[in-house]
Amino acid sequence: MKTLALIDYGSGNIRSASRALAEAAKLAEIDLQIDITSNPDVIERADCIFLPGVGHYADCMNGLLKREGLHDALTQAVIAKGTPFMGICVGMQLLASIGLEDGDTLGLNWIPGTVKRITPEPSSLAIPHMGWNEIQNLNHPILSDLGENPHLYFTHSYVFETDDSQQSVAHFNYGGDFTAAVARNNIFGTQFHPEKSQKIGQKLLANFLKWKP
Amino acid sequence: MLKNRIIPCLDVKNGRTVKGVNFVDLRDAGDPVALAKAYDEQGADELCFLDITATNEGRGSMLDVIERTADQCFMPVTVGGGVRSPDDMVTLLSAGADKCGVNSAAVADPDLVKACSLKVGAQAVVVAIDARREGDSWGVFTHGGKKSSGRDAIEFAKLVETKGAGEILLTSMDRDGTKSGYDIELLKRITEAVSIPVIASGGAGHVDHLAPAILEGGASAVLAASIFHFGEASIADARHALNEAGAFVRPLAD
Numbered sequence: 189m190k191t192l193a194l195i196d197y198g199s200g201n202i203r204s205a206s207r208a209l210a211e212a213a214k215l216a217e218i219d220l221q222i223d224i225t226s227n228p229d230v231i232e233r234a235d236c237i238f239l240p241g242v243g244h245y246a247d248c249m250n251g252l253l254k255r256e257g258l259h260d261a262l263t264q265a266v267i268a269k270g271t272p273f274m275g276i277c278v279g280m281q282l283l284a285s286i287g288l289e290d291g292d293t294l295g296l297n298w299i300p301g302t303v304k305r306i307t308p309e310p311s312s313l314a315i316p317h318m319g320w321n322e323i324q325n326l327n328h329p330i331l332s333d334l335g336e337n338p339h340l341y342f343t344h345s346y347v348f349e350t351d352d353s354q355q356s357v358a359h360f361n362y363g364g365d366f367t368a369a370v371a372r373n374n375i376f377g378t379q380f381h382p383e384k385s386q387k388i389g390q391k392l393l394a395n396f397l398k399w400k401p
Numbered sequence: 402m403l404k405n406r407i408i409p410c411l412d413v414k415n416g417r418t419v420k421g422v423n424f425v426d427l428r429d430a431g432d433p434v435a436l437a438k439a440y441d442e443q444g445a446d447e448l449c450f451l452d453i454t455a456t457n458e459g460r461g462s463m464l465d466v467i468e469r470t471a472d473q474c475f476m477p478v479t480v481g482g483g484v485r486s487p488d489d490m491v492t493l494l495s496a497g498a499d500k501c502g503v504n505s506a507a508v509a510d511p512d513l514v515k516a517c518s519l520k521v522g523a524q525a526v527v528v529a530i531d532a533r534r535e536g537d538s539w540g541v542f543t544h545g546g547k548k549s550s551g552r553d554a555i556e557f558a559k560l561v562e563t564k565g566a567g568e569i570l571l572t573s574m575d576r577d578g579t580k581s582g583y584d585i586e587l588l589k590r591i592t593e594a595v596s597i598p599v600i601a602s603g604g605a606g607h608v609d610h611l612a613p614a615i616l617e618g619g620a621s622a623v624l625a626a627s628i629f630h631f632g633e634a635s636i637a638d639a640r641h642a643l644n645e646a647g648a649f650v651r652p653l654a655d
Contacts, residue, residue, distance in 0.1 A: 201499060203471055203495070203497050204499070207475075208475055242522055242524065242525065243524075244522055311596075313596075314596055314597055314599075316524050316568070318524070318567070318598050318621065319405075319621065320403070320404045320406065321403045322402065322651075339652065343499075343524045344524060345523065345524070361402065362403055384475060384476055384499065386441065386444070386475050386476055387475075390475065
């Protein structure tokens with residue numbers, strides 16, 4: 189039995205994430221127990237950690253900081269203990285040093301970088317970047333076996349610019365080249381929504397559940 | 402490259418799917434969850450539920466439909482109809498919706514769009530605009546297209562963009578249910594006026610109607626109901642027609 193702590197901090201579509209992870213576990217043939225939680229003990233004991241997130245950067249970060257002991261427990265598990273971690277959308281953006289959406293907000297700073305508004309050229313391209321786009325330059329085990337340039341579902345107006353380009357492990361093109369996924373050691377995050385990306389998304393989540401960083 | 406989206410829309414009343422011609426004379430097209438699942442399997446890019454229930458009891462059955470859909474479909478789901486407050490959106494999102502449409506209440510009070518956007522994020526706020534031609538321009542209508550608001554559709558689209566709408570669902574009331582194709586001129590005027598994505602709606606009667614909405618009208622997505630529900634065309638037919646015309650959609654995974 190493998191345990192996954194799905195972080196409940198008042199942001200993100202927990203139900204969709206939970207259902208998609210359960211499907212992915214079947215695909216990966218893993219007996220998975222999903223704990224929807226913000227309890228520090230559960231998080232520190234978990235075999236892997238999943239952080240969803242939608243909405244405003246500052247709201248998400250504040251929601252995380254507001255929950256007693258959550259930030260410390262995440263830091264302890266992910267940074268000190270090395271528990272495999274995955275964040276999606278704003279849950280991935282929170283990994284950055286700082287987010288610039290409606291003012292400056294300090295992030296977790298686990299992957300140094302900045303979250304800034306997407307600036308496609310030509311500027312006539314619609315924002316938010318919304319819909320199915322292909323991801324390229326895949327460079328991570330979790331992104332393996334997804335086909336050459338798989339299409340995933342995106343919906344966002346801000347993008348993660350990593351300080352170290354090596355930590356941007358997949359890109360998408362939308363009037364420019366932007367980060368679709370980030371990684372460092374046992375930490376992985378996607379700008380897109382695997383839980384909303386049908387079969388290809390489930391395959392990616394299954395790869396995360398099988399991942400041994 | 403970002404691909405164009407095909408969005409089947411299910412009009413739901415008291416937990417059942419219906420689709421009206423010009424919003425009157427409703428026909429029953431079955432169980433919404435079964436249809437949602439079928440579209441998910443066929444590779445629809447998103448799904449839209451429009452709750453046309455007027456009663457509170459009916460609203461409860463809509464939440465049940467959303468929950469059951471979210472449990473079975475791993476695709477983005479937009480739900481609209483009857484949204485009056487940011488809390489209404491939170492309720493729908495908690496049930497499993499990804500985006501919420503707001504219509505009449507936003508026409509009455511555009512600041513509602515701002516309140517919703519601040520609460521749930523712009524990416525989850527879809528403003529549904531029902532437009533009807535009035536001489537040389539288009540007016541915004543509410544209450545299922547029955548009531549003129551006195552607002553100009555293009556000005557209103559620009560206004561809701563500044564209030565933080567993430568997307569516009571633009572329905573031509575002149576074309577809705579007629580199967581004579583989307584109102585391309587209306588689409589063009591709106592997509593030129595705003596920089597958020599616009600979903601074309603109202604009038605799709607054939608898969609050949611889809612591509613012009615994107616290529617000429619500038620839409621990011623095409624929404625259709627009857628042509629899919631009654632088996633006149635499949636999602637695969639729509640995908641094929643769009644790709645052939647050069648309005649590309651994503652390839653489906655194995």
